[in-house]
Amino acid sequence: MRKLEELQSLIASSVAELKYPEYPAELYEPIKYILALGGKRMRPALLLMACDLFGGDVEAALPPALAIEVFHNFTLMHDDIMDNAPKRRGKTTVHEKWNNNVAILSGDVMLIEGYKLMMQVRDNILRTVLDVFNDTAVGVCEGQQLDMNFETISNITIPEYINMIRLKTAVVLGGALKIGALIGEAEMKDAELLCSFGEYLGIAFQLQDDILDVYGNPEKFGKQVGGDIISNKKTYLLIKAQELVKGTDAEELSRWISLPAFDAAEKVAAVTQLYNSVNIRQYAEAEMQAYAEKAFEALEQINLPEESKQYLRDFADGLLVREY
Amino acid sequence: MRKLEELQSLIASSVAELKYPEYPAELYEPIKYILALGGKRMRPALLLMACDLFGGDVEAALPPALAIEVFHNFTLMHDDIMDNAPKRRGKTTVHEKWNNNVAILSGDVMLIEGYKLMMQVRDNILRTVLDVFNDTAVGVCEGQQLDMNFETISNITIPEYINMIRLKTAVVLGGALKIGALIGEAEMKDAELLCSFGEYLGIAFQLQDDILDVYGNPEKFGKQVGGDIISNKKTYLLIKAQELVKGTDAEELSRWISLPAFDAAEKVAAVTQLYNSVNIRQYAEAEMQAYAEKAFEALEQINLPEESKQYLRDFADGLLVREY
Structure with a gap:
């Protein structure tokens, strides 16, 4: 098995090689910018790890792993608008550096670019992988909505809270591992x-x-x-x-x-x-x-x-x- | 061939039957709201028309046609935030009725829901159909960005303008027709x-x-x-x-x-x-x-x-x- 750190650095170098068009600059510059902010690249590394554990080809799992990272950064870009966050990893957030409209639309394109990367799997698992990706993506959005709602609700219960963090944080970890396992030809x-x-x-x-x-x-x-x-x-x-x-x-x-x-x-x-x-x-x-x-x-x-x-x-x- | 009006009303009744979860309400109510605002349903009707022209099963083409309509309404929801539009089809826009955050996040979910509907095609055309959908979706975002840019640029050329309206308005018509034709088993x-x-x-x-x-x-x-x-x-x-x-x-x-x-x-x-x-x-x-x-x-x-x-x-x- 490859070490997690090795997988994380494989992701980091692959993220750096992602190419986007030059025009319109306002649409693609923010994508390159947020992806270059770094981070631990844990979610995509988990996808590679799962593939590796089941004896799959880690290189073949790279595009879907990048899909998870691009998707994750799409959620950050939109969450930062919603949370009015001035900084992300010590750097100015996209909506602050450009403006809200740029952050909305660049984020939208990132979600689509995520699908394009996620589709780079074998035909026989394409539908299954995309089903998992869809469920994961909807879950993360639901989690973000609940998190925002909770700010103004006084009587949240523990089960409601657990469900919120499950959706906002945990489903994408589960989804990444599941997709990696499927690419590694694991049984369902x-x-x-x-x-x-x-x-x-x-x-x-x-x-x-x-x-x-x-x-x-x-x-x-x-x-x-x-x-x-x-x-x-x-x-x-x-x-x-x-x-x-x-x-x-x-x-x-x-x-x-x-x-x-x-x-x-x-x-x-x-x-x-x-x-x-x-x-x-x-x-x-x-x-x-x-x-x-x-x-x-x-x-x-x-x-x-x-x-x-x-x-x-x-x-x-x-x-x-x-x-x- | 079925009349266009017949296809439009088939879409209208199918849109009315789309089901979304109740919870979180802030995420799904706006989706139901904007889809209920009506409109000519021209884009999804074109998808059905193309399928019909090539002798395909119009009923089987309904989910992808609805995908085009859901996608189109996602773009409207986000465009209305960006354009600061108070009204859409005579009714209050989503970001005005709720707020910007709700319109951002509901729109994000609509894009994902669009993919879920678009995936309801035969396995042998799934990848091709999604490729067309991806290209269409990116094109529309690029068109919206260019349209916003043009507001503050004084020397736009006619070819630049034509390219903008092609991306913002025309590619989704072409994409809908292409997907419908593929579902109707047309040659590429x-x-x-x-x-x-x-x-x-x-x-x-x-x-x-x-x-x-x-x-x-x-x-x-x-x-x-x-x-x-x-x-x-x-x-x-x-x-x-x-x-x-x-x-x-x-x-x-x-x-x-x-x-x-x-x-x-x-x-x-x-x-x-x-x-x-x-x-x-x-x-x-x-x-x-x-x-x-x-x-x-x-x-x-x-x-x-x-x-x-x-x-x-x-x-x-x-x-x-x-x-x-």
Whole structure:
């Protein structure tokens, strides 16, 4: 099996070789720009990894892997407009550098270009692969819509939250793995198990991200601790805390959430203490662990040699214990 | 052959039967809303017509025809954001009724839903049909970008303008006809000739639209005469006039274009007189006629019985002499 890092750098060099027309420049320059911003190229690397695990030709899987990366960057380009985000990976976002119209239309073309790349598979799996791609794409859009809706809804339940992160983050990991497996001539049953592995792992990963925001080591995590608390982001931790805190603590939590101006460090400390008072970290870790276990259960059922399963276990372990 | 009106009403009833999920409502309500606004359903009807002409099963061609209509409405939803349009077919546009984010994301889902419908063709033509759809979709986006660019460019040439309307308006007519022909088991050569027929006809139709805006009978045309003149829209007429008028007439035309405030009727009358002074109508009609002839030349080469060709000639004649 090829190392994940090797697959990621194969993707990086292939992305750099993607060619787009010169004219109209406003349509194609932003595509080249956002694709050149970098990133870990994790989603397309997963597609290659799945193909490789089933003994498929990694080179043949490159165009569909690039399709996943182009699709992912299309979602970023449109999400950045919707989220009014000025920066992406430290650089100016497309709608800020050009304008909203350019970002809308370039994004549209990227989605189509994604389909063109995804179609570069054998005839006998073309329909199946595109069905998976369609479902993945719709799922990601639904996830983004739910994420935006949740900003203005006060009573989100944990199952609603899990469903949102599944759609917004996890289905594309599952979809990439499934498509890679199909290109590697896996049986449909195994491709679907690998898809479930990816989806559950994606949910666990997002839950870990929620935990790290509050309890992570800022030096290893690389983000400001408590960023989600400062912005009242409805993470697993906040939703669960709102369920559990009672009486004056509930009032205190509501007060922090509704305060228009505050000292950031003070808010982070106060809300973290409220979280601690109802053991939020333990709940969140248990939920994360439950999804990790579902991922491993799916993995065990896949018809792959032990060595390949160990590769996937190691991959999952690496993903889930990264930065405490 | 089935009458065009019959095909249009078949599309209308099939559009009404399209089903989308209830949740998230912000994603799917706008899709139902824009599809229910009506319209002539000309593009999908052309797809069915092409299939019918080659003896294909019109019912089997319905999903791809609906794909063209869903795709077309995706472009309208996103174009309306970009053009800041408050109304579409007399009703509030999606971005006005909801907001820009909803219109961006619902539009994205519509494009994906378009692919899902377009995939409902026989395996042996799936790749070819999707290739045509991809090219059509990219073309329409390029056309929209060029159209937006032209708003702020002063020296557009006639070939640049023709290329813009070809991409923005004509390629989707050609694409719909080509896909319909392929579903009807036409030879590729005939499908491509029918595609050319549609593209040339689309260009001729748009040129006629430019002419009608100034010289049409407002009662038959149904639009305000001179709307393009009032808004300084860069039509064939204006671009050609800017090429041809000289001396004080050129200054006069520039003055009207740069006036921030004016009496609409006065501007329309003055600019029309400038157009007349250099025979713009004759140039435009000759250009339109040249594209109509290219359409008829392509048509003559198609391997179809005389009766079918006559049907297409009648269709083209009906389209090009509609409202003088």
